[in-house]
Every structure is written in C-alpha cells, then in structure tokens.
Amino acid sequence: MHRTDGSTDACGLATAGAYFFAPAKGETGIERLPKRQRQQRLVELIDENPFVTDRELTRRLKVSIQTIRLDRMELGIPELRERMKLMAERSYDQVRSLAAEEVIGDIIDLQLDRSGISIFEIREEHVFTRTQIARGHHIFAQANSLAVAVINDEIALTASADLRFVRPIHLGEKCIAKAYVRTSPGKAGRAKVEVLSYVGEEMVFQGNFIIYRSDDNKNR
Amino acid sequence: MHRTDGSTDACGLATAGAYFFAPAKGETGIERLPKRQRQQRLVELIDENPFVTDRELTRRLKVSIQTIRLDRMELGIPELRERMKLMAERSYDQVRSLAAEEVIGDIIDLQLDRSGISIFEIREEHVFTRTQIARGHHIFAQANSLAVAVINDEIALTASADLRFVRPIHLGEKCIAKAYVRTSPGKAGRAKVEVLSYVGEEMVFQGNFIIYRSDDNKNR
DNA sequence: AAAGGTTTTAGAACCTGGTACTAATCGCTA
DNA sequence: TAGCGATTAGTACCAGGTTCTAAAACCTTT
Numbered sequence: 001m002h003r004t005d006g007s008t009d010a011c012g013l014a015t016a017g018a019y020f021f022a023p024a025k026g027e028t029g030i031e032r033l034p035k036r037q038r039q040q041r042l043v044e045l046i047d048e049n050p051f052v053t054d055r056e057l058t059r060r061l062k063v064s065i066q067t068i069r070l071d072r073m074e075l076g077i078p079e080l081r082e083r084m085k086l087m088a089e090r091s092y093d094q095v096r097s098l099a100a101e102e103v104i105g106d107i108i109d110l111q112l113d114r115s116g117i118s119i120f121e122i123r124e125e126h127v128f129t130r131t132q133i134a135r136g137h138h139i140f141a142q143a144n145s146l147a148v149a150v151i152n153d154e155i156a157l158t159a160s161a162d163l164r165f166v167r168p169i170h171l172g173e174k175c176i177a178k179a180y181v182r183t184s185p186g187k188a189g190r191a192k193v194e195v196l197s198y199v200g201e202e203m204v205f206q207g208n209f210i211i212y213r214s215d216d217n218k219n220r
Numbered sequence: 221m222h223r224t225d226g227s228t229d230a231c232g233l234a235t236a237g238a239y240f241f242a243p244a245k246g247e248t249g250i251e252r253l254p255k256r257q258r259q260q261r262l263v264e265l266i267d268e269n270p271f272v273t274d275r276e277l278t279r280r281l282k283v284s285i286q287t288i289r290l291d292r293m294e295l296g297i298p299e300l301r302e303r304m305k306l307m308a309e310r311s312y313d314q315v316r317s318l319a320a321e322e323v324i325g326d327i328i329d330l331q332l333d334r335s336g337i338s339i340f341e342i343r344e345e346h347v348f349t350r351t352q353i354a355r356g357h358h359i360f361a362q363a364n365s366l367a368v369a370v371i372n373d374e375i376a377l378t379a380s381a382d383l384r385f386v387r388p389i390h391l392g393e394k395c396i397a398k399a400y401v402r403t404s405p406g407k408a409g410r411a412k413v414e415v416l417s418y419v420g421e422e423m424v425f426q427g428n429f430i431i432y433r434s435d436d437n438k439n440r
Numbered sequence: 441a442a443a444g445g446t447t448t449t450a451g452a453a454c455c456t457g458g459t460a461c462t463a464a465t466c467g468c469t470a
Numbered sequence: 471t472a473g474c475g476a477t478t479a480g481t482a483c484c485a486g487g488t489t490c491t492a493a494a495a496c497c498t499t500t
Contacts, residue, residue: 299458
C-alpha cells in the first residue's frame with residue numbers, strides 16, 4: 001500500500017457557489033482567489049520563501065495540492081528540491097568563481113601596458129537602498145581592478161590614487177571604465193594609470209592611479 | 221566548503237582491519253581501501269563534488285551502498301538532499317545579508333560628524349590568490365564606508381578622494397580604520413574626512429575624502 | 441435546461457535518494 | 471573454535487514530488 005497524498009479535505013464547503021464574487025477583500029483575509037491572482041500570489045510566496053513545500057502552499061492559498069501543482073507547471077516553477085538544487089549549484093559556482101574574481105566588472109578590451117576597457121552594471125547590491133545611488137567603493141573597485149589588470153606584471157599593487165566622483169551613478173546604469181597607462185611600459189617601479197568611467201557619453205568618475213609594479217614581466 | 225569533519229581519531233581505535241595490507245593489487249588501479257582511507261577518500265570526494273549521490277560513491281569506492289551510508293553516518297555527513305539544502309540556505313542568507321551590507325567592515329565606534337572606527341579582517345576573498353595581498357578596493361571600501369557613515373546626513377556621497385596605500389596588507393590581518401571629520405559639522409555642501417587604517421601600530425593606508433552631504437541632518 | 445468549456449479536486453502508481461532496522465556473511469584473530 | 475569488526479543484503483518506510491486518469495464543480499452559451 002502506498003500512501004497517497006491524502007489532504008484531508010480542508011475546505012470541502014468552501015466550494016459553495018459564486019465563491020469569489022463576495023466582497024473579495026473581506027475580514028477573513030484570503031478568500032479563494034481567481035486563477036490569475038492565485039498564480040501571481042503563488043509566485044510571490046515562492047519568491048518570498050523558496051523553501052516552501054506544495055503542502056504549505058495548499059494551506060496558504062486554500063486550494064488543493066493538485067491545483068498548486070498545476071499552477072507550478074503552468075508557471076514553469078520547479079519543485080522544491082529542484083529549486084534548492086538550483087540555488088545550491090548557483091552558490092557553489094559563485095563560490096568557485098568568486099575566489100577567481102580578481103576583477104570587478106567585465107573586461108572587454110585589454111592592451112597590456114597601454115589601455116583597457118571594462119563594463120560594470122550597477123545592480124541592487126551596489127547601491128544605497130535609500131537613494132539607489134551606487135556606493136563609491138564599487139565604482140572605485142571597477143576602476144582599480146582595471147588599472148591593476150592593465151599593468152603587465154607578475155605583481156601589481158595600487159600605491160596611491162586620486163579620485164573624483166563626478167556625478168552619482170544610479171541603479172541599472174552601465175558604467176564603462178577606460179584605463180590608459182600614462183607612463184612608458186616596462187619602466188621600473190611605478191606606473192601611472194588614468195581611468196575614466198562613463199555612463200553613455202557622460203563622464204561619471206575619474207581616477208589617477210599610481211600602481212606599484214614588480215617589473216618582472218620579462219620572465220613570463 | 222562545509223566540511224563537517226567529524227573527528228577522524230587518527231588511531232584511537234586500533235582498527236583491526238589491517239587485513240588489506242597485502243600486495244596492493246596494482247592491476248585494477250583502485251582496489252578497495254581499508255576503512256580509514258576509504259572514509260578519508262569519501263570526504264574528499266564529497267568535498268570535491270557535494271552533489272554526488274551515494275550510488276555514485278558506490279561506483280567510485282567499490283563498496284556497497286550500505287557501507288557508504290555507514291561511513292557517512294560515522295563521519296556525520298548528511299545526505300545529498302540535506303547538503304543541497306544547507307548550501308541553498310546559506311546562499312540565500314548570504315544574498316539577503318549582502319544586500320543589507322551598507323558598510324564594509326564592522327563599525328565599532330561612531331561619533332557622528334566627529335570620528336569613527338571600523339575593523340575589517342582580510343579574508344580569502346579579499347586577496348590576490350597569487351600573493352595573498354589584499355586588493356586595494358577592499359581597503360578603500362572599508363575606508364569609504366566609514367567616511368560616509370560618519371557623516372550625519374540623510375544622503376552622503378563620496379565626491380572625491382585621495383588615497384595612499386602605504387604598505388601591502390596580507391591575508392588574515394585585521395585592518396582598523398579610523399576616520400576623522402576635518403570640517404565643522406553642519407557646514408553646508410561638503411565635508412572633509414580623513415581616514416587612517418592600521419594593522420597593529422602600523423599605518424597601512426591613508427585617505428582624504430571629500431564627502432558630499434545633503435545637509436538636512438536637522439530633520440532627522 | 442442542456443451542452444460544452446475551463447478549473448479544480450481526487451486518487452493511484454511510480455520516482456529518487458535517502459533513513460532505520462534486522463540479519464546474514466566475510467575475514468581475520470585471540 | 472568462538473568472537474568481533476567490517477561489510478553486504480534486504481525490507482519497510484519517508485518526503486516531496488511527477489504522471490496519468492477520471493471525476494466533479496463551476497461558468498458561459500445555446
């Protein structure tokens with residue numbers, strides 16, 4: 001005998017007629033919603049807590065477990081275990097790549113000892129929640145990463161920098177940093193790198209970096 | 221990763237099963253290992269790929285699935301689904317807290333419009349893997365966060381900065397940043413903040429920040 | 441009122457990747 | 471020879487599902 005998802009008919013009588021034409025927003029809180037709204041609510045609930053089971057959703061939405069499952073299927077939402085697996089995999093990959101993340105922003109062009117370009121999109125985690133303006137250190141991180149990357153040496157460390165945040169950068173904006181090496185390549189000790197960051201045509205940040213270099217690019 | 225690492229008492233229980241020290245059976249590559257070594261290998265395999273099932277491990281270690289499960293139990297390694305759940309939960313919490321992370325480093329003292337102190341420990345994810353030296357932007361992030369935090373305004377944005385990375389900071393070092401507001405509080409427009417970061421007695425970083433302020437600290 | 445469509449519910453069979461438990465069996469040793 | 475740890479086998483059971491079939495329940499149209 002296999003156990004079957006019993007579900008002790010929690011709401012048999014709720015199936016009375018005209019079941020959602022009542023003053024839909026009663027005291028009772030959640031009356032059964034029409035399909036569209038229920039599915040929307042389902043998405044919200046799962047989004048809010050991805051660890052919720054179908055059985056739990058049954059409780060919250062006052063429909064049968066089959067309905068929940070049909071809804072998930074229609075909406076293309078995978079089952080709990082699949083969701084957890086996806087999260088786990090994502091975080092696992094992230095951990096792996098985070099360690100490798102030597103650079104903030106995507107470098108899309110790099111001419112060693114000459115110049116480089118990187119793109120960095122301002123996302124939720126980069127802004128002040130209140131103002132939606134990017135925190136300065138993320139803008140700096142992009143510029144600094146690029147300045148270090150453009151130096152063709154075993155070891156390159158920022159020695160000093162001079163920054164100007166020209167205008168606030170907002171959530172969703174794509175920040176394009178362009179770095180130019182100002183001293184001749186291979187010159188011992190220190191390199192000077194200028195980084196200019198743009199959103200569209202507009203310059204939003206400017207930095208002058210002095211990069212300490214190990215100066216052993218010959219043995220690579 | 222999550223290495224539960226259950227006390228591998230090296231030789232507490234003299235494992236009687238030394239009965240596999242016969243000619244190591246070079247023929248078939250991995251022949252069955254003695255218990256201790258197998259368990260060690262098990263830990264390695266799971267560590268290497270936390271998404272591996274017991275059945276897969278059976279293949280790899282050439283023992284029955286019961287043995288795998290006994291081993292997991294002895295070692296306190298949870299089942300695959302539990303492992304995935306833990307990873308998912310951890311990453312979920314991380315995402316949540318990352319978004320809330322308005323400040324890099326722990327602020328341990330703050331006198332608004334006067335001074336502030338924060339501590340930041342250099343961990344794996346902050347250093348160049350090759351050299352174990354902290355990337356500049358993390359050091360900057362700590363200083364910048366503190367400089368912004370110390371300004372008692374609705375909105376405070378970095379306008380410009382002038383940085384000196386005095387000496388490299390290494391993995392494991394605790395960086396203590398001290399910020400001093402150099403202009404009189406409430407003065408309109410811009411505040412000047414000096415941040416000095418130390419490892420022990422040694423100054424490792426110095427920054428002069430100009431912080432743009434909304435200057436509406438009265439209505440708080 | 442009957443027909444027809446959508447929505448919702450029910451139930452059974454089956455799946456994966458396990459746990460929990462009992463009971464052999466193997467290989468060596470005291 | 472008995473004993474003992476290590477290993478294997480097998481069964482029952484579980485959560486949290488998928489898949490499928492089938493029957494209501496509801497709503498609109500004819």
